[in-house]
Amino acid sequence: MSQVMQTAEERRIDTSNMKVSDTDVAIEVIGMHKWYGDFHVLRDINLKVMQGERIVIAGPSGSGKSTLIRCINRLEEHQEGQIIVNGTELTADLKRIDEVRREVGMVFQHFNLFPHLTILQNLTLAPIWVRGIPKKDAEATAMHYLERVKIPEQANKFPGQLSGGQQQRVAIARSLCMQPKIMLFDEPTSALDPEMVKEVLEVMISLAEEGMTMICVTHEMGFARQVANRVIFMDQGQIIEQNEPEEFFSNPQHERTKLFLSQILH
């Protein structure tokens, strides 16, 4: 977290493009429940995310935060309630699932780059085969995003030759190459060495500055304070409390939230 504080000192966030829409809904979750076998992991989740919102989901491990965002692109199936992404409701219909996944990018804790493909191939595979973009154009887009995450010189290497921070930046670029409307981050910095957390957060901050709709599961409270316009606290599969970061950190209401914050902010 100390790195994030440094970031805050080094640069100010440019908020000119960070506009939250009043009318356009990006994601709507209504009365959603999920079970793993008999275990009730998610209970009565209601969440409305407007376009341009930057949401941080926090909570103890096992609280269901990852499961929640994995439901949003149907990596996990929910059993009750509704999830509507960009106006498409997620059901068992494979067509709809693919439709949603095309517009929703996801970054994983363990990067999940494809180890048998070069960085460039990792970035161009989906645009070429899912979007039908010609290889040349896909490669140009890929190089553009590699430059944005500041590692264009690694384009022809394999993921195994990159550091963790570099791999995660490639993973973000890979998602961006699909030109998603929404980005989901599932603990993107948790598997990184402390020295590499900052370079990944930098990229995420710059994404936020461009007005990307983002949902981030993260323990980086500095990032939440700086970038999020809403912090959601989850415990035992439920949303316990949500608020603007300022209020959330300085004036938590629920006992569980207070306890959690006292544990992680020392």
Add this chain to the structure above:
Amino acid sequence: MTDIGFVRSHLEESRPAPHRTSGPLAWMQKNLFASPLDTGLTILGLLFLLWVVPPLFNFFIGHAVFPGGTVEDCRALNAGACWAYIYSEIEFFIYGFYDIDQLWRPNLVFLLGALLLIPLAIPKAPYKGLNAVLFLVVYPIVSYYLLAGGVFGLRVITTEKWGGLLVTLILSVIGITLSFPLGVILALGRQSQMPVIKTLCVAFIELIRAVPLITILFMASIMLPLFMPQGTTVDKFLRALVGVTLFTSAYMAEVVRGGLQAIPRGQYEAAAALGLNYWQRMFFIILPQALKHVIPGIVNSAIALFKDTSLVYIVGMKDLLEAVKTKNDSALEWQSSNTSTTGYIFAAMVFWAFCFGMSRYSIFMERRLNTGHKR
């Protein structure tokens, strides 16, 4: 009191590693005579070689009768391997009862196969796609008509007459190229979420694996015609081919499944999250990684299939081994104490050469496909 504070004043430059001892003497000392026990074992090994190598050398080369020799030479008291016999009967070993005046046809098939397979196996050779289509689609059709005849004025030669190495190679090449994709599909089917497909694949794999190949060949040759309507006959050769292919595909499926299970869930998820559909996920992401993991197992199955083709003698076909056996038993003019031994040694050498080739090639591919990405 010691002072525990320390600040490095200059950074240590990296320098080459210290001199290693090298040269043949150092190698021998390290590998052969490192300890009294090693020395003892080395001497024992040398004595063993001294005991085994000279008689083997004499049998295979020293006292062997080479082409040009006569059967009398082979019958001599001290005679070794009777290579002259192999040389004089080589046509039967390679082609079986194939019409002698038409041998250019299988020869052309061999030549075309080599010309197409070699560039396909060399990673750097260009036009891989075209090459693959030629080898996998065009070549089998051309080969069939070349061998069987019946078109362009080629005399019809029924599969009954095919034999020897020709049969062994046709069965194995077709068997391997068909059982591999079939095995992949079965493996994917076994992992499928769809219960009907999954059950069918599991049932097929478990049924085939639970039965010896001999039984399957028997079923194909004796029982299958009983179930078929009167008058329809399926070529014996084709039946054997189907039997061998199905048998191997079940084993391939289990090998491939092992590879699929080694792929972390994150790979499936990342591919899905990018919007790739099922077949794209499998074809671009999962299978390339999974198959690379199981190259040794796949080649294992391929080698097993190559050797198992010798079981087609069950259905009355003369593969290489059976051709050798037939000749051993029937070539009275070559009868000597070493004739049949030499025949079997010849068959063993041919089998070994092909299997060893496959094995070396698989090792080469493993190294080449290793992109150094240990997760």
